Amino acid sequence: ESKEGISRVGKIVKDLKDFSRVDSNQEWQWANLQQGIESTLNIVANELKYKADVIKEYVDLPDIECLPSQINQVIMNLVVNAAQAMGPQRGKITLRSGMEAEHVWLEVADTGSGMASDTVQKIFDPFFTTKPVGQGTGLGLSLSYGIVKKHGGDITVSSELGVGTTFRVTLPIRQQHSNT
Incomplete structure (x- = not known):
């Protein structure tokens, strides 16, 4: 059983490495962040419909230079969480x-349950989850953090127990490419 468990863990880690490089051969491109948000909301609509009303407070934004499917993955993780x-x-x-x-x-x-400050400090750690065993991998926020950093951006969180949580993702409009 231990050998089988180790083998399964190895496969999961390999799959995660593959998954985290889904865009490795994709070109950086200019994309509309709000279109990405809307398409992501459509994908997760079933997850939301019985749990929450979605309120949109958008301002017009310029297109940003990014890997769109990775940014959509971040949005999906935040909205589903x-x-x-x-x-x-x-x-x-x-x-x-x-x-x-x-x-x-x-x-x-x-306007969910919020998190205690000691939890907030760990949420970007790989495999950290507040969900019951078998309900979450603890990888969504860790992967999201990596994607945002790869884009030269930042992700922050503020939370209050019993009040709710706010995640803020900041991204540069234009990437600082190392190759000229």
Whole structure:
């Protein structure tokens, strides 16, 4: 059983490495962040419909230079986590966007259960999860963090127990490419 378990863990790690490089051969391209948000919301609509109302507070944003499917993956992780943070009461997920200097930002705020500060400090760690055993891998936020950093951006979180959580993703409009 131990050998079988080790073999399964090895396969999972290999699959995760493959998954995390889904865009490795994709070109950086200019994309509309709000279109990405909307298509992602359509994909996860079933996850949201019984748990939360989605409120959109967008401003017009310029297109950004990115790997669009990876940014959509980040949005999906944040929105699904927000929906899963809802207790028995129907909640709200608010999506906000904005621009500061050469960066755009997106916030995903929920009225879910919130997190204690010691939990907030660990949420980007690989395999850390607040979900029951078998319910979550603890990889969504870790992968999201890596994607945002790869884009030269930042991801922050503020949370209050019993009130809710807000994630903010900040991305540069234009990438600083090392190859000229």
